[in-house]
Amino acid sequence: MPDEPLVLGIETSCDETAVGIVAGHRLLANTIASSADEHARFGGIVPEVASRAHLEAMVPTLQRACKTAGISLPDLDAIAVTAGPGLAGALVVGVSAAKSLGLALGKPVYGVNHLASHVAVDGLSGSPVPEPAAALLVSGGHSSLLAVTDLVDDIVPLGATIDDAAGEAFDKVARLLGLPFPGGPHIDEVAQGGDPSAIDFPRGLTGGRDLQRHRYDFSFSGLKTAVARWVEQCRAEGRQVPVADVAASFQEAVADVLVRKAVMLCSEQGFDHLILGGGVAANSRLRSLAEQKCEGAGVRLRIPAPGLCTDNGAMVAALGSLAVSRGAQPSEDDFPAESSLPVDVALMS
Amino acid sequence: MILALDTAGPYPVVAAVSAEEDILFAGSGERTRAHAEDLAPLLREALSCGEPSAVAVGRGPGAFTGLRVGLVAAQTLGWAINIPVAGVCSLDVVAVQFGLSDGWAVLDARRDEVYLAQYQRGIRLDGPMVLSKSGAQERIDDQPAVGDTELLRQPDRRARGGTSIDPNALAAVALVACQSRSPEPPEPDYLRSPDVTWSAANSGRSI
Secondary structure (H helix, E strand, O other): OOOOOEEEEEEOOOOEEEEEEEEOOEEEEEEEEEOHHHHHOOOOOOHHHHHHHHHHHHHHHHHHHHHHHOOOHHHOOEEEEEEEOOOHHHHHHHHHHHHHHHHHHOOOEEEEEHHHHHHHHHHHOOOOOOOOEEEEEEOOOOEEEEEEEEOOOEEEEEEEEOOOOHHHHHHHHHHHOOOOOOHHHHHHHHHOOOOOOOOOOOOOOOOHHHHHHOOOOEOOHHHHHHHHHHHHHHHHOOOOOOHHHHHHHHHHHHHHHHHHHHHHHHHHHOOOEEEEEOHHHHOHHHHHHHHHHHHHHOOEEEOOOHHHHOOOOHHHHHHHHHHHHOOOOOOOOOOOOOOOOOOOOOEOO | OEEEEEOOOOOOEEEEEOOOOOEEEEEEOOOOOOHHHHHHHHHHHHHOOOOOOEEEEEOOOOOHHHHHHHHHHHHHHHHHOOOOEEEEOHHHHHHHHOOOOOEEEEEEOOOOEEEEEEEEOOEEEEEEEEEEHHHHHHHHOOOOEEEOOHHHHOOOOOOOOOOOOOHHHHHHHHHHHHHOOOOEOOOOOOOOOOOOOHHHHHHOOOO
16 A cells, blocks of 8 residues: 555545545645526525536646645545445436446446545544544535544544534524525624624524433524514614624524533543544634633543535545555445435445 | 547447547446446446557537536546547437438437437437427438427327447547547537526525
8 A cells, every 4th residue: 555645635525526636634725616696696596506516626626736735646545435325316417427437447446435534634634633532514405413433434423413403503594684595604703893693583492401312413494484583674674684693692602512421521521632523613703612622621622624624636636545555445337426424424335 | 549428318328439439338328317426437347458559438418417527538548648539519410320421410308399300311410409398209200300200299108218329420520520620629518508497496505
């Protein structure tokens, strides 16, 4: 096995056509073409629009990544690709490109889990991913707490959202406040000028029997409804909606619940490390609150750079490189794209 | 050797053909809606027959998700080993497969519509296009038609499994395309805009 496997990773699970190249723990390229602007006018991702954009962007993105990394294709040790979870029609574009590239070059192909990749990308930040560790993954489609014992073959989901994902709540609240899609970055920006304690929005599943039954689970649907009611009430009384305060108070409620449960998990299950990942981990308040609370609890917090938190190809390459260095079997030629691939399947057989 | 592939129909189809027009490999998948799974094993077999000097790929019309599987595979392969990639109209393959000289090639487009193209002495004259079944019947009238023609006679029914592309016919069309001085681009011929409805847009957020 090469010490630093050179792996190209392809990610097309949602609206980013992304290609990353890594050599072991070194990031060589992280190239992204996004169709987000095409979706903004619809207020959400339109799967067929995303899939069409993936096909158009695939070869140009591959080209740019190879140029950035300064590698030639025959130098690669393997190809990795997101096999799921994600949008079915979008995933197959990446999976088919990866298989074809593997066949053309005579290189092994690893179909990998998108969520495990979000954790694996932490290994590109200068030191290997700590194992075992707890991981909090928060994005537009997921809000999960994981126990990661071995990134390649032992990830156990301990909690997840029972309704909306955190990123979904950001999108919906942004729409309520008249902010553009995607909601996360816009709410983050507007919230900078607001008071996070102005409105006491509910923290879902954090008390009484809910906490017993859903110890490590999340719920953001009630929070979204509470924000909607508050805004409606405000408008009904003819008052101007204090957008910055609403955004800051909403963001505080989300960050509070996420961090509270993640730190609780670390304390109760004895994890020394917490890894944050997914698009919502780019949120500035979530990052600062997590830093503060982890320090208080004696937990070492690891958060990838914002550009590696959102969907990217480097994270896929990082997990692929780990799989190569640990001698994992490549995927078969006929492995499928699985839109609801469970998080405990890190590699496709 | 020329590598040819098409994923516009219900099954992926792959052929490898030598410059002397010998078919070195011809194969099809057997499962519907499994292009992403079943194309790669066929490609591996085809590539074991020799080094391709060009690729030809079906650009549809056909079901969007399947169509993209073949197109992205062909584009990526062509880029990786630096060989030209030509697009072929999947209806041209149907015309060749049924030995059509003058008339229409027809494929199921679902939603009470058909894809079709018109041929004269084996050359495409018009199309590809997508029409309602009744509109297609009107255009075709009493001219010969091949492919999913039962749809036209029984407008309320779907084609039984649909016409399967014959890899040998694909190889023949691919040879011509790869020898052409101005081949069609290896890009999809969707013929339809993406369906965007507000309800879909509102619930489409993912990952």
